[in-house]
Amino acid sequence: MSIILEQLLNGLTIGSFYALIALGYSMVYGVMKLINFAHGDLFALGSYLGYTLLVWSAGAVSQRFGLWGGMAAALLFAFFAVGCVGVLMERVAYRPVQKSGRLPLVVSALGVSIFLENLIMAVWGPRYQAYPASVVPTYTISLGWFHITSMQLFILILSFVLMLILYYVVQKTTFGAAIRATALDKEMATMLGIDVGKITLFIFFLGPALGGMAGVMNGMYYRQISFVMGWNYGLKAFTATILGGIGNIPAAMLGGLLLGLVEMFGAAYISSAWKDVFTFLILILILIFRPTGLIGEKVAEKV
Amino acid sequence: MKKVWFCLFIVFLFVLSAGAVAAEEKPIKVGLQAPITGQWAYEGEMAKNSVEVALQMIQEQGGILGGRKIEIVVADDASNPRDSALAAQRLVSQRVAAVIGTYGSSVNEPAADIYEASKMIDIGYGSTAVKLTMAKERKYFFRTCGRDDTQGQFFSEYAVGTMKARRIAIMHDNTTFALGVAEEARKALQEYLDAGVAELVFYDAITPGEKDFTPILTKLRETNPDVWYFTGYFPEAGLLVRQGRELGIKCPFVGGNAAINEDFVKIAGIEYAKGCLMTQEPMPTDLDTPKAKRFLELYRQRHNTVPTSPWPVYAADALIALTWAIDKAGSTDTEAMLEVLRTGMEGCEGITGSIAFTERGDRKGIIYKMYVVTGEGDMVVYQP
Structure with a gap:
């Protein structure tokens, strides 16, 4: 029983990473109808930026503000820095080609992805980097056979809080209504007096920023980061987005968490070597039987 | 008559000197196929550094074939089998004398097939899979590292x-x-x-x-x-x-x-x-041959660190074995080099000890050790 509970928690933890990244995919798709392939690399960039802040002058930040303070600083730093990169990316790579149709946009996104991956390699080197033990709080909370690490608990709480806030903002506020309206029909939204430019800016800040934050959490949880990690997580989160239903924010959260659980239980009870097979099997099945995802666009339109 | 002889003599001199100039100017190209990018980029970088250091050591000792220059041609296999085949084809088309490489066994496999088909000698330095030498006979494949x-x-x-x-x-x-x-x-x-x-x-x-x-x-x-x-x-x-x-x-x-x-x-x-x-296999720093000491000294001078895995040193050994073969064979003729690699390696001292190959192309006399990670994060030979 305790093993099932542990697997459940592990699945939810990895699912929260997928969910936070999936949110960025989904939001950007909503306003621009673009699968932002660079999103996984923004996630990787986030974990490298958080790492840099934490190891900067021998962990000065953590010494000054304590372990949890240092962690908060790294999270916020990655949040804002990656958010700004996201905005810049939209200006430089997406806006100029937006009018030429969807294919040039996708190609541009792939270009940004390759650029970011190689940028990370050029700046931080091809070697694996590791968040040093001295900057990550590591307590294991054990109740008999049942273990949970402080980091895991923190990640679960923070991601759920973030998702709740986002859910509230998007579903319950006027600004959120404007975001949803833009996602539904850009021209109509413009006619109704919504500043679509501002919404786009906001989305391209928030999506990557959440991804960047997830990157720092991922780095702290697994401690190991590499410049190629973005691709794998990007692909998984993309699957999660499709699973939930693209363009719909609660659906992305659901898709991420669900995917994490499926992976974890599949690996635990069937075979670990087949983990990725489950992920992509789900992608294929969903695309065949429910191309709109579990929570299709209908729910989004109902509001 | 005398005049004719004299003319012939002059012509002969010309031919000789032209040959000599050509031989001196044209460096011997040795290919290095390594994972310069991709997930093993770090290993690739160290292998390249090690081969360069080995080259410096060879040149310090007077070089080969009377001081002919050696040029290392690097081909990146990006740590994956697909790029490996491309890298191998590139080296073959550049007509290198022989190839050192590569690191991963699964990456080495497609490349070894291409080298085999192109009759080009290939010395693996990190590919330890048994089947590389045992699954099918490869005439041109050797390795300086051990076997799984x-x-x-x-x-x-x-x-x-x-x-x-x-x-x-x-x-x-x-x-x-x-x-x-x-x-x-x-x-x-x-x-x-x-x-x-x-x-x-x-x-x-x-x-x-x-x-x-x-x-x-x-x-x-x-x-x-x-x-x-x-x-x-x-x-x-x-x-x-x-x-x-x-x-x-x-x-x-x-x-x-x-x-x-x-x-x-x-x-x-x-x-x-x-x-x-x-x-x-023993780490570079646990090797006590005189060549290993000189190698580490030079490596430190150039890169301010030492190789942190055993593999790069085998790449250096591969270059030493190849240059030995070229020198003994007297040319870069593949068949002559093969003959030396198979039977004429007596006296060839590499960084990890003497180098010789079995008829399958495996290195003779490789030893393994049990290492342990110390409290300082160093790896030392384990004494239970």
């Missing part, structure tokens, strides 16, 4: 004989290399299993590139092993040890020779890395 079965056998004998372990767990990652070591360890274990002194309680694979191994580790924990052998690579090994210890797996961890390096220590964290064991 030796390492797997070493583990099984050590675990049962020295560590007195009864319940043995073996984990791999389905890559040619890791699967090879694991299979060989299992084969060597068979006689202990038959004798009833040991039990193989766990034998399974993880997915390389993953980050979360808690499901499989939970399964491993249930089998309650005395020793846990992982034959894959360090990025996963570091995470496995950390996550396994956090799940409460307390038995000794033994990594294969690709599992433990300083990055492993960083990823696992020193508190968990300490005491982890590893089966492997």
Whole structure:
């Protein structure tokens, strides 16, 4: 029983990473109808930026503000820095080609992805980097056979809080209504007096920023980061987005968490070597039987 | 008549000098196929550095064929089999004299086939899979590193004989290399299993590139092993040890020779890395040949550090073996070089000791050792 509970928690933890990244995919798709392939690399960039802040002058930040303070600083730093990169990316790579149709946009996104991956390699080197033990709080909370690490608990709480806030903002506020309206029909939204430019800016800040934050959490949880990690997580989160239903924010959260659980239980009870097979099997099945995802666009339109 | 002779003599002189000039000006090109980018980029970089240092050492000792220049042509195989084939074709089309490379066994395989078809000598430096030399006969393939079965056998004998372990767990990652070591360890274990002194309680694979191994580790924990052998690579090994210890797996961890390096220590964290064991060839810093000392000295001068895995040194040895063969053969004629590599290696001293090959192309006389990670994160030879 305790093993099932542990697997459940592990699945939810990895699912929260997928969910936070999936949110960025989904939001950007909503306003621009673009699968932002660079999103996984923004996630990787986030974990490298958080790492840099934490190891900067021998962990000065953590010494000054304590372990949890240092962690908060790294999270916020990655949040804002990656958010700004996201905005810049939209200006430089997406806006100029937006009018030429969807294919040039996708190609541009792939270009940004390759650029970011190689940028990370050029700046931080091809070697694996590791968040040093001295900057990550590591307590294991054990109740008999049942273990949970402080980091895991923190990640679960923070991601759920973030998702709740986002859910509230998007579903319950006027600004959120404007975001949803833009996602539904850009021209109509413009006619109704919504500043679509501002919404786009906001989305391209928030999506990557959440991804960047997830990157720092991922780095702290697994401690190991590499410049190629973005691709794998990007692909998984993309699957999660499709699973939930693209363009719909609660659906992305659901898709991420669900995917994490499926992976974890599949690996635990069937075979670990087949983990990725489950992920992509789900992608294929969903695309065949429910191309709109579990929570299709209908729910989004109902509001 | 005299005039004719004189003219002929002049012509002869011209031909001679022209030949000499050509020989002097045209450097001997030696290919180096290595993972300069991709997941093993770090190994590729060290291999390139090591080959350059070895080249400097060879030139210090007067070079080969009377001081002809040697040029290293690097081809990047990006740590994957597809780019490996492209890299091999590129080197073949550039008409290098012979090739050093490459690191990963699964990456080496397609390249070795191309070199074989192009009749080009290829000396692997990190590809230890048994099947590279044993599955089919490759006339032009050699390697300066050892072979997986030796390492797997070493583990099984050590675990049962020295560590007195009864319940043995073996984990791999389905890559040619890791699967090879694991299979060989299992084969060597068979006689202990038959004798009833040991039990193989766990034998399974993880997915390389993953980050979360808690499901499989939970399964491993249930089998309650005395020793846990992982034959894959360090990025996963570091995470496995950390996550396994956090799940409460307390038995000794033994990594294969690709599992433990300083990055492993960083990823696992020193508190968990300490005491982890590893089966492997001696590290460059544990080599005590005179050439090894000079090699490390030069490497430090150039790069301010030393190679942190055993493999780059084998790349350097590959260059030493090749230049030896060219020098003995007197030319870069492939068949003549082959003859030397097979039968004329007596006296060829590499950085890891004397170099000679079996008729299959494997290196003769490779030794393995058990290493342990110290509290400072260094790897030292293990003394139980």
